[in-house]
Amino acid sequence: MKIKDIINVLENAAPPALQDSYDNAGLITGDERQYCTGVLCSLDATEAVVDEAIERKCNLIVAHHPVVFKGLKRITGKTYVERTIIKAIKNEIAIYAIHTNLDNIIAGVNGRMADRLGLINRAILQPKALTLKKLYTFVPVEQAENLRTALFHAGAGHIGNYSQCSFNSEGTGTFKGEAGTHPFAGVTGELHFEKEVKIEVIFPAWIEQKLVQALKAAHPYEEVAYDVVQLENTHQHTGAGLTGLLPQPMEEKEFLGFLKESFQLRLIRHTRLTGSPIQKVALCGGAGSFLISNALHANADIFISADIKYHEFFDADSRMVIADIGHFESEQYTVDLLHDILLEKFPTFAVLKTAVNTNPVFYYA
Template identity: 40%
Template sequence: MKAVSGQTIIQLFESWSPKKYAAMENDPIGLAVGTLNKNITKVLVTLDVNHTVVDEAIEKGCELIIAHHPPIFRKLAHLRTDSPQGQLFEKLIKHDIAVYAAHTNLDVAEGGVNDLLAEALELHETKVLVPTYKEHYFKLAVYIPESHAKQLRTALAQIGAGHIGDYDSCSFQTAGEGRFRALDGATPFVGEKGEVHLEAEVKVEVVIPESLQKKAIKTMKQNHPYEEVAHDLYRLETVSKEMGLGRLGLLENPMTLKEFAEHVKRTLHVPAVRVVGDVTSTVQKIAVLGGDGNKYVSAAKYAGADVFVTGDLYFHVAQDAEALGLSVVDPGHHVESVMKEGVAKKMTALCAEQNIPCEFIVSEPSTEPFQFI
């Protein structure tokens, strides 16, 4: 298989789950071990990085590991190869295997950990539980000869500018008069050097999402006849995208809390769950947050959830939830392993779209440290 650079693979990954989505301050995401300045043919996707997973990567010929949990979560005081952690890094370096971590940015991303959990639980009408990231709309206003306005509007619409809700190709146009004088060195599209020129122009206004700014400006310049394009770009208060941790959604049909707990066990493939609440009560509105969700019990209650599905529930937080009248189902932290197949599938599709040759392999060993007896 033809190789592709590690930088290319991660740039593609970050087009879906960029670092700016990280919901935790100083979250140790990104390249943790090794280099991306090398060719990659196989990527192993895993929840955690331990010796068993690294041995798997070696056996399968993977040059890169994409993990959800960062292998270096706190700063290292030293790196000793006679310690388990040091031996792990030594093995990675000796076999030239890079490790890239996508933690809370992957929790937040559309199609990331929390969407995958909500999908597994068969929730519908889902929305963000705890908003952590917002993108605003921007207004692009361009002054252009009337003869070229249609071409510009069409080109901007084709890249997604003017897409508002269930409508696209949205724009506004007003007629006016442009006035300018071309100086020495200019090559004016209309008018003569040294003379003030008046031109019938129109002002084309279009709304764009924050993420589309650079592409919209580039498209505008490519479809404008003037050397110097007169335009305005300013931020609106309107939010184009709101993202965050956790999801809130509905079950197709109500269940008792006991039935729902069994549903969680079955769909998330866990042998047991911890439950807080009256198991005979009826639940339908479900909040789910992968990993440690202790901080978000109040958010789940405030959102109107009947039950909160999350891991690592502390004893006193469970008591707080009980006092609030919020049921909780704790399937453990390891259910985030749903990301392995989800990330491999997403990256395979993204690479196929870009004609990038790379194989994404789902890590097979379980990294769940707990056993149920």
């Protein structure tokens, strides 16, 4: 198995196209063509994690946070980032980051947080824009079913929890094959009229190349007529943050205790309690203050995230509780998520979880 095989599984789960514009997800160091000796899953890629990879004979680290986030102008070993990169390269260890693309899928980082709280009826808090496209194509009536099947198999036709969605309308297509052509129907040099079906399917933008390849492979015509258009519609399973419901309402202090226990927290920073029970929960792993207004608009009773600044706590405006549980703490179960994604595909391969606690924040009590 090569490193590229591991990367393909990760990118099928969380497509790179879903990462935010500021992000640096992907292969940070290493050669994807190399054979993989083992995978070490971690929240961060640090020197200690590289040492662990060396000790445990893993030549691939899969981390949530990119160790190189901003551009490096020199690599001299003066910072922990530079030292980590130097050590990884010297020991031929690849580092792969799967960051905001893993945040932006409903079963990703936030989904794992929701699992800890047992949330039901989950929905994306801030859907990601420009993630859907539509394909239009035209095919002879008798070949329409086979072509639809190929498009669905390639990943088209999903709307929410419905699959194999398409719209089909019949009409008449015309074409004349010029010299050197071998038309599927009709005669070269003569105008031909063909009963055709116009097929329309929605698809995630990141599978466009795969879908067009499937279209051309399954279509009977030499020259396939098709259109791809960008949609303003949002993909219901991609975007930032998540909302969900507790199976039963809980009093605020009871819920905070439940939250503390579920995430093994030493403390929770939060706004003044509102006096109302908690049932609708909004959350975002990592720094999520940009979603406070979305949580309010969603009528959440509490918003759970991290890295909330002093003045941002005021934005709760006594309409909901804001709870800051810490950056590492909110994303700590991402290691389990990465491990599970890879182990499902490679059950007999060396997919390991780091034993290093990379949390840089300590508390003095």
